[in-house]
Amino acid sequence: MNLHRWQTRFFALLFSRFPGLTARWLKRQRLHDYGPPPWTRLPKPLPACTIALVTTAGVHLRDDEPFDMVDKEGDPTYRVIPQKTPRNHLCITHDYYDHRDADKDVNIVLPLDRLQELANDEVIGTVAPFHYSFMGHIDGRHVARLLTETAPEVARRLKQERVEAGEG
Secondary structure (H helix, E strand, O other): OOHHHHHHHHHHHHHHHOHHHHHHHHHHOOHHHHOOOOOOOOOOOHHHOEEEEEEOEOEEEOOOOOOOOOOOOEOOOEEEEEOOOOHHHEEEOOOOOOOHHHHHOHHHOOOHHHHHHHHHOOOOOEEOOEEEEEEOOEOOHHHHHHHHHHHHHHHHHHHHOOOOEEEO
């Protein structure tokens, strides 16, 4: 593992122990340049909706290409996670947070089993056939690509899959 990855993991641990550092870092970001977050009301009651999960935890199939941990500005791409994927076929590639517990139980960052329980209990309608994962650390030149290309692409996919709500 290169020096940059060790530094990143150290700072991730530091930020998780001292939330004030995270708040200071967030103040320097210019996310407002892209306008307010999109918001849409549910078109029907939650028990009739199809729900998908979207995570920024860096979860992906073991056979997928891992997220890029070499680029200091992150990786603006996404991975598709089929609902029926056995949980032991999932892994996390993300150096910007401590995911040791999530490595043991991916439901901590991608609660697929809990979502299925909600569907079984008829709290929600159905579970979407696909879920989506991003890497949560995106900075510099990648922010524009994430906000103008990859995130809208996932939104289009969710719409094509007739997902009424995504939780992330």
